[in-house]
Amino acid sequence: VVTGGIVTVKDSSWLMSWTINRQPQFRQQPKDHCLVWVYALFTDKPGDYVKKPMRECTGKEICMEWLYHIGVPESEIEDMAANSANTVPVMMPYIDAFFMPRAYGDRPKVVPDGAVNFAFLGQFAETPRDTIFTTEYSMRTGMEAVYTLLNVDRGVPEVWGSVYDVRDLLDATVKLRDGKKPIDMELNLVEKMALKKVLSKIHGTDIEKLLKEYQVI
Template identity: 90%
Template sequence: TALRFTKYNQYESMILPMVKYLESHNVQFHYGVQVANVEFDCSDPKHKLAKRIDVIRDGKKEAIDLTENDLVFITNGGCVENSSMGSQNEPAAYNTELKEGGGWDMWRKIAAQDPSFGHPDKFCHDPEQTNWMSATVETLDQKIIPYIKNICKRDPFTGHVVTGGIVTVKDSSWLMSWTINRQPQFRTQPKDHCLVWVYSLFTDKPGDYIKKPMRECTGKEICMEWLYHIGVPEDQIEDLAANSANTVPVMMPYIDAFFMPRAYGDRPNVVPEGSVNFAFLGQFAETPRDTIFTTEYSMRTGMEAVYTLLNVDRGVPEVWGSVYDVRDLLNATVKLRDGKKATDMDMGFMEKMAVKKALGKIEGTDIEKLLKEYGVI
């Protein structure tokens, strides 16, 4: 698999053009409105009907009544719920309380109405297991740039790929990673400023240079930890973090919720059996074979929902069936072993003899050719 990046940030490259397109076709966006609940009539399992949407508009509760001819598309849950931003001199707040009007509380109320609507608490019950933090470092001059070049061997200001992927600091106590996409990331970004995305998975552990957990750190302190790990001399770290960069941290308590252990049925089907006028969208709706965490997953749920409810005779684009392709399975197995061949495994004398005999039986066959091609032997 591979990641493909837009020229600018995803909001300017994807979201904003879609919003403008939809507005030009008279689609209405209601800002300042939260959906508290969707009320269903599930008395007939073969005829489940969304009857009412309970909303909070500018702090006041309202209701939108529905008929069978209305279509309701529900994004249940939400990985970025309760996310908070800090600043150069303020930490990002760690707020885990789920309140009315949020995606998780809404899903809880929906799930209580029918077993087929999923089990949200499988995903949001423990933010200590689902949180991580990110920070955006904006360089303000050229003093940090040489240390970036030294690691990624590229100039960040060429307009091309910079890190070529994520750089993980494997000896970081925070398990810090960082990446730089093609610059500029924003249309109005100064051409001599570079945006670095830094994130860490262990927000509760003290750092290696800043001796406190990331969740307690200001943007400046997070930048100092990153500068330490990219090789900046310690006597220059604080000055560069304070005067050559501006760092904005973000705490996301539920960002890893979709990776939590689950069973079939914990997420509702995109169009639950018996649904008349509603469907579920996004990462917490169940669609066959696809893998969460991708933009494609969310898009497929939208296609499936619309095509099903409107009886559109059109297929959702196929998911690559790698699970059924022995070549992909062999390749993945070797990658899981960091590229090491199966024949390099620690084995006892009898095991080695058994492997040797097995390899002798496939010598000169297509099986041997396949195993060599994908680095298994």
């Protein structure tokens, strides 16, 4: 369940993001404490305020860089990071392992062919159609394992088939271009003429409506 929106400072040199999810994040968390997740992808680049790579920073320094990006006056940053926050740095060097390119067969099926009393769960097991890096993926592998091995007559919740849905594909195409319309790509004269012809052909049709709805044109 998503309870907060990730905000990314896209021009920050660490490529920093933060998210504040529904509080409390931990049962024992005092009511007047707010837990913030701050993270960044380029840990080797000097920061914009703290001129050090993130991987060499203390928690306080990471907090200072964040406070700078959310607009705290510079005169207050150090005091706030030291006395109003407790920042715990965590390095996750293997997190990209989830996303390594793989071929079918590199990861075991949840219930390998012929298995009767064991299964593989979690992000490194292969389950059809789903995408890793979600808690749903892990849950689905658990359900699949139990239902299959114990012959439980229940279906594993469906994965939304976005790869087969033209609306999702159009939407993703535009998002991949940072919201720029594909028709604004640089085209040569022949391509421009072809595009004009196609646009006139679809004028007034449902296809035009669809492309407009997803900001393709």
